[in-house]
Amino acid sequence: MNNPARKPSRIQTENRQRIRDAALGLFATHGFRGTTLDQIADACGMHKPNLIYYYESKEAIHIDLLNTLMEEWLNPLDSMNPEGDPLEEITAYIRRKMEMSRLYPRESRLFANEIVQGAPRMLPHLETTLKPLFDKQCGIIAKWMNDGKIAEMDPAHLIFSIWAVTQHYADFEAQIAVLLPGDDKRERGAEQFVEMMFRKVLMP
Amino acid sequence: MNNPARKPSRIQTENRQRIRDAALGLFATHGFRGTTLDQIADACGMHKPNLIYYYESKEAIHIDLLNTLMEEWLNPLDSMNPEGDPLEEITAYIRRKMEMSRLYPRESRLFANEIVQGAPRMLPHLETTLKPLFDKQCGIIAKWMNDGKIAEMDPAHLIFSIWAVTQHYADFEAQIAVLLPGDDKRERGAEQFVEMMFRKVLMP
DNA sequence: CAAGTTTTTTACCATTTGGTAAAGTTACGA
DNA sequence: TCGTAACTTTACCAAATGGTAAAAAACTTG
Numbered sequence: 001m002n003n004p005a006r007k008p009s010r011i012q013t014e015n016r017q018r019i020r021d022a023a024l025g026l027f028a029t030h031g032f033r034g035t036t037l038d039q040i041a042d043a044c045g046m047h048k049p050n051l052i053y054y055y056e057s058k059e060a061i062h063i064d065l066l067n068t069l070m071e072e073w074l075n076p077l078d079s080m081n082p083e084g085d086p087l088e089e090i091t092a093y094i095r096r097k098m099e100m101s102r103l104y105p106r107e108s109r110l111f112a113n114e115i116v117q118g119a120p121r122m123l124p125h126l127e128t129t130l131k132p133l134f135d136k137q138c139g140i141i142a143k144w145m146n147d148g149k150i151a152e153m154d155p156a157h158l159i160f161s162i163w164a165v166t167q168h169y170a171d172f173e174a175q176i177a178v179l180l181p182g183d184d185k186r187e188r189g190a191e192q193f194v195e196m197m198f199r200k201v202l203m204p
Numbered sequence: 205m206n207n208p209a210r211k212p213s214r215i216q217t218e219n220r221q222r223i224r225d226a227a228l229g230l231f232a233t234h235g236f237r238g239t240t241l242d243q244i245a246d247a248c249g250m251h252k253p254n255l256i257y258y259y260e261s262k263e264a265i266h267i268d269l270l271n272t273l274m275e276e277w278l279n280p281l282d283s284m285n286p287e288g289d290p291l292e293e294i295t296a297y298i299r300r301k302m303e304m305s306r307l308y309p310r311e312s313r314l315f316a317n318e319i320v321q322g323a324p325r326m327l328p329h330l331e332t333t334l335k336p337l338f339d340k341q342c343g344i345i346a347k348w349m350n351d352g353k354i355a356e357m358d359p360a361h362l363i364f365s366i367w368a369v370t371q372h373y374a375d376f377e378a379q380i381a382v383l384l385p386g387d388d389k390r391e392r393g394a395e396q397f398v399e400m401m402f403r404k405v406l407m408p
Numbered sequence: 409c410a411a412g413t414t415t416t417t418t419a420c421c422a423t424t425t426g427g428t429a430a431a432g433t434t435a436c437g438a
Numbered sequence: 439t440c441g442t443a444a445c446t447t448t449a450c451c452a453a454a455t456g457g458t459a460a461a462a463a464a465c466t467t468g
Binding site for chain 3: 252256261
């Protein structure tokens with residue numbers, strides 16, 4: 001990896017992706033300190049120094065994951081359309097969040113790990129990227145409430161509760177699996193419940 | 205600590221408590237692997253071998269914490285009274301959960317860490333202790349719904365959503381602090397919001 | 409296909425970390 | 439108050455872990 005300015009080769013792109021994929025699963029379940037370079041190397045069929053060839057340190061892998069994750073993660077929130085039907089827009093947002101919990105539980109857990117531990121590597125990112133978006137969307141929701149389109153409440157806490165409930169299904173999956181062993185219709189049940197719940201909350 | 209059968213001395217009780225208190229904070233913020241014996245020793249003003257004198261290993265401290273935590277943690281759920289007024293009972297439960305998030309965020313985060321990482325040391329405990337209680341309380345709630353006292357829905361997902369929303373305030377505090385910087389009335393706002401929200405959901 | 413560049417592998421190292429051995433010190437009941 | 443059991447401290451150690459050096463292999467390009 002001589003010239004960092006040059007655009008990455010095919011092998012570089014592929015291998016970085018393999019590393020990220022392996023590291024994502026491990027960081028998500030064992031946390032940053034709980035994951036070793038050897039584990040990551042094993043999981044993606046490489047040798048430890050090879051990882052360091054592509055990422056200068058273990059922390060660099062972690063940071064790269066968090067950064068790429070943040071973008072994907074915030075997309076749904078950003079795509080709420082202020083011109084659309086309020087109840088529809090929020091419901092669509094909730095549906096996408098549930099879908100993401102179902103399809104990308106590793107990402108959800110990586111994020112959860114980071115935040116539970118005080119966001120040591122993400123606080124700046126939260127302030128510069130998440131905060132402005134959050135404030136903007138709170139404004140949109142507040143306007144909808146003012147217009148009487150949905151029930152009046154604190155938009156910030158509404159968003160928190162949506163995050164809490166939807167991400168819970170990914171982050172606390174281990175617990176849910178114990179309490180609701182019938183694996184088949186669990187996901188459908190969850191999605192129906194959550195939608196119903198927020199419809200009740202939001203009805204003007 | 206010669207005779208393990210004998211009841212613990214005053215010093216033993218005190219020092220074990222000091223260790224648990226220090227370890228709780230560290231495990232909660234850095235996770236199990238992220239916390240070192242030296243850190244714990246530092247935090248409670250002891251030397252590392254002294255910890256091992258009281259607990260046979262780092263893992264033993266962690267397990268002891270999780271076990272004692274579980275009991276306290278489940279108390280509120282257990283104290284829902286099937287004879288009481290349904291809406292009152294559930295609201296009281298929610299209030300106690302919010303209070304616990306506010307007063308014992310370390311415990312909440314310790315638990316969150318453990319579950320997010322797949323509950324490696326707690327799965328058996330979840331199955332033997334939490335599951336039966338959960339099923340019992342689901343039954344109580346189902347009966348209330350059958351009697352038309354509260355709105356009809358899946359009691360399991362209702363409990364999940366209560367856990368999700370209430371614990372979110374402790375577990376994701378780092379994020380909330382960024383998004384809602386006005387520290388003063390945040391807690392009141394959260395408690396009012398959550399109560400209002402579930403009242404709407406539960407109204408028959 | 410030859411020369412140079414990128415990528416992989418082997419061998420290694422310094423630090424950290426969980427834990428031990430054993431000597432030294434304190435508390436406490438007879 | 440004296441002897442013994444409980445507790446603390448100092449000095450260690452072996453394994454694990456993040457990372458490096460450098461040679462070997464593979465790939466790219468003129």
